[in-house]
Amino acid sequence: MTTLLELDEIGFAWPDQAELLDIPAFALERNQSLFLKGPSGSGKTTLLGLIGGVHKAQRGSVRLLGQELGTLSAGARDRFRVDHSGYIFQQFNLLPFLSVRENVSLPCRFSRLRSKRACQRHGSVSHAAAQLLEHLGLAASLHERRADTLSIGQQQRVAAARALIGQPELVIADEPTSALDADSREAFLQLLFAECRAAGSSLLFVSHDQSLAPLFDRSLSLAELNRATRAAEI
Amino acid sequence: MYLLRLALASLNNRRFTAVLTVFAIALSVCLLLAVERVRSETRASFASTISGTDLIVGARSGSVNLLLYSVFRIGNATNNIRWESFEHFANHPRTSWAIPISLGDSHRGYRVMGTSQAYFEHYRYGRKQALRLAEGRPFGEDIFEVVLGAEVAKALNYTLDDQLVLAHGVATVSLVRHDDKPFRVTGILQRTGTPVDRTLHISLAGMEALHIDWQHGMPARGAARIDAEQARQLDLQPKQITAFLLGLDSRIATFTLQREINQHAGEPLLAVLPGVALQELWSLMGTAEKALFVVSLFVVFTGLIGMLTAILTSLAERRREMAILRSVGARPWHIAGLLVAEAFCLALAGVLFGLLLLYLAIAVAQSPMQSHYGLYLPLAWPSTYEWSLLGGILLAGLLMGAVPAWRAYRQSLADGLSIRS
Numbered sequence: 001m002t003t004l005l006e007l008d009e010i011g012f013a014w015p016d017q018a019e020l021l022d023i024p025a026f027a028l029e030r031n032q033s034l035f036l037k038g039p040s041g042s043g044k045t046t047l048l049g050l051i052g053g054v055h056k057a058q059r060g061s062v063r064l065l066g067q068e069l070g071t072l073s074a075g076a077r078d079r080f081r082v083d084h085s086g087y088i089f090q091q092f093n094l095l096p097f098l099s100v101r102e103n104v105s106l107p108c109r110f111s112r113l114r115s116k117r118a119c120q121r122h123g124s125v126s127h128a129a130a131q132l133l134e135h136l137g138l139a140a141s142l143h144e145r146r147a148d149t150l151s152i153g154q155q156q157r158v159a160a161a162r163a164l165i166g167q168p169e170l171v172i173a174d175e176p177t178s179a180l181d182a183d184s185r186e187a188f189l190q191l192l193f194a195e196c197r198a199a200g201s202s203l204l205f206v207s208h209d210q211s212l213a214p215l216f217d218r219s220l221s222l223a224e225l226n227r228a229t230r231a232a233e234i
Numbered sequence: 235m236y237l238l239r240l241a242l243a244s245l246n247n248r249r250f251t252a253v254l255t256v257f258a259i260a261l262s263v264c265l266l267l268a269v270e271r272v273r274s275e276t277r278a279s280f281a282s283t284i285s286g287t288d289l290i291v292g293a294r295s296g297s298v299n300l301l302l303y304s305v306f307r308i309g310n311a312t313n314n315i316r317w318e319s320f321e322h323f324a325n326h327p328r329t330s331w332a333i334p335i336s337l338g339d340s341h342r343g344y345r346v347m348g349t350s351q352a353y354f355e356h357y358r359y360g361r362k363q364a365l366r367l368a369e370g371r372p373f374g375e376d377i378f379e380v381v382l383g384a385e386v387a388k389a390l391n392y393t394l395d396d397q398l399v400l401a402h403g404v405a406t407v408s409l410v411r412h413d414d415k416p417f418r419v420t421g422i423l424q425r426t427g428t429p430v431d432r433t434l435h436i437s438l439a440g441m442e443a444l445h446i447d448w449q450h451g452m453p454a455r456g457a458a459r460i461d462a463e464q465a466r467q468l469d470l471q472p473k474q475i476t477a478f479l480l481g482l483d484s485r486i487a488t489f490t491l492q493r494e495i496n497q498h499a500g501e502p503l504l505a506v507l508p509g510v511a512l513q514e515l516w517s518l519m520g521t522a523e524k525a526l527f528v529v530s531l532f533v534v535f536t537g538l539i540g541m542l543t544a545i546l547t548s549l550a551e552r553r554r555e556m557a558i559l560r561s562v563g564a565r566p567w568h569i570a571g572l573l574v575a576e577a578f579c580l581a582l583a584g585v586l587f588g589l590l591l592l593y594l595a596i597a598v599a600q601s602p603m604q605s606h607y608g609l610y611l612p613l614a615w616p617s618t619y620e621w622s623l624l625g626g627i628l629l630a631g632l633l634m635g636a637v638p639a640w641r642a643y644r645q646s647l648a649d650g651l652s653i654r655s
């Protein structure tokens with residue numbers, strides 16, 4: 001198994017604030033699903049920002065696919081992020097004024113690599129989007145509807161399809177199930193696992209809901225990883 | 235290109251504000267173009283108040299003054315000129331026609347002009363249009379006949395064969411009236427949109443008859459009075475007139491003849507070229523139209539500020555939209571480009587809709603404008619100048635778009651992908 005994502009001696013603080021993250025080591029293997037437990041305010045969104053290359057750590061290194069993010073320019077980081085990772089957020093993930101299929105196709109509009117991969121596998125971006133949506137249980141009749149006419153659960157599956165289109169190596173999910181009830185939560189996760197496997201993507205799943213942890217290959221707690229919070233607790 | 239589609243879709247999602255914004259811009263664009271068009275047409279119609287006349291000749295004064303009283307019926311002549319002078323130049327070998335003008339009387343605020351048949355034949359206005367009678371015939375059979383301008387007839391409600399009494403002088407109150415010699419309406423002219431509409435035309439003989447028994451600027455009394463019937467029997471050859479218009483056989487002769495008139499030995503005369511004098515007069519009146527233009531420019535500016543406000547207000551509620559776009563790979567400059575595209579779309583729609591409004595307004599107002607103000611607004615494509623105004627508005631819209639673009643750029647850098655809240 002090769003390493004997909006590697007964090008090494010990361011330190012990050014917002015301007016004029018105490019250090020929020022101090023992570024000596026963190027790694028995610030390819031094709032692995034990882035549950036990262038973090039209550040709100042623990043810095044998990046900031047951590048995802050670092051992994052996505054939106055924020056830059058003051059010290060240490062973030063390596064995705066062996067590429068040191070800190071050495072890239074801001075524009076190159078943005079391009080690298082969209083080429084190799086897909087995001088699912090808590091809720092309100094979609095652009096309400098676009099159709100479901102257009103929402104799913106969005107990453108291919110900004111990433112030539114993902115557009116190419118989608119075409120290679122499904123013939124066209126729009127076909128790829130339709131396939132993913134159907135795998136995630138959204139019938140073709142819904143594909144041309146405005147995104148905000150769907151239920152929350154359906155919207156989260158659309159967001160998942162969007163994160164997966166063009167087979168990025170990494171899918172990052174930030175509390176995607178918090179708006180769903182317990183039953184649909186697990187169903188959603190099973191679909192997500194299946195599609196991640198099919199796409200060959202690793203899944204980094206951040207949540208405060210410990211009950212989901214057993215479903216994953218590995219589970220970690222951000223509080224244990226992060227020396228900054230441990231120091232604060234002591 | 236995809237950014238433009240996104241911008242349009244996002245605008246469509248906020249279509250109520252978008253439509254209002256577009257409407258505000260469209261109204262201001264329409265106003266600006268309407269002002270511009272009326273302005274250029276007014277100038278053109280002002281310049282065509284008189285046309286086809288090569289020289290205007292009067293007693294020596296200023297050229298604007300001469301133009302004002304002889305063509306616009308404003309102000310008074312400083313002096314009259316002798317009939318001999320008129321005859322001299324009317325019979326000049328280069329002259330093809332001459333129209334005598336004799337002013338000084340009025341009727342209920344409208345000026346009376348004594349002239350000859352040549353006036354109806356040779357006077358031209360606008361695009362070399364001749365005067366035409368709406369009803370009746372020119373004066374001529376009797377000396378106490380009057381031809382009314384269209385506005386005089388309409389405002390005072392005169393019809394053919396009505397009798398009217400002229401007053402001496404041009405003030406509006408306490409005038410001595412020529413009530414012993416009433417005039418009969420024989421003709422009413424078609425509307426021209428020029429001062430001709432506000433003029434009563436009588437023959438020079440009629441003008442002479444009115445004043446035949448006057449001495450020292452006062453009407454005669456008692457036995458010295460000459461009534462209309464007696465006047466008809468007298469020699470009514472005028473001794474003086476106020477001014478005259480000349481048409482020459484060739485344009486080249488204009489300057490030669492102008493010099494000749496200005497150096498006339500008989501009495502001090504002044505000959506002016508109508509075009510030159512009109513230019514001079516317009517330069518005096520140009521300030522008002524410039525002010526109007528500036529005001530409408532500010533209205534356009536206000537419309538664009540409205541757009542800026544609408545976009546800036548929407549930014550706060552669209553942070554999530556921006557963050558989603560960032561998470562699917564849009565770079566901050568994409569976000570900025572999206573807002574510039576949005577501003578451009580709004581401005582473009584405003585300009586196009588404004589043009590549409592303008593053409594609708596012109597189509598509706600064209601004929602009333604022409605008949606009431608003599609202003610012909612052509613339903614023509616925008617001129618080069620108007621295109622450049624429209625281009626300027628679009629450019630201003632783009633520049634305005636840079637403000638929210640810059641804010642969104644900063645905002646999306648700071649927000650990153652976090653779309654909580």
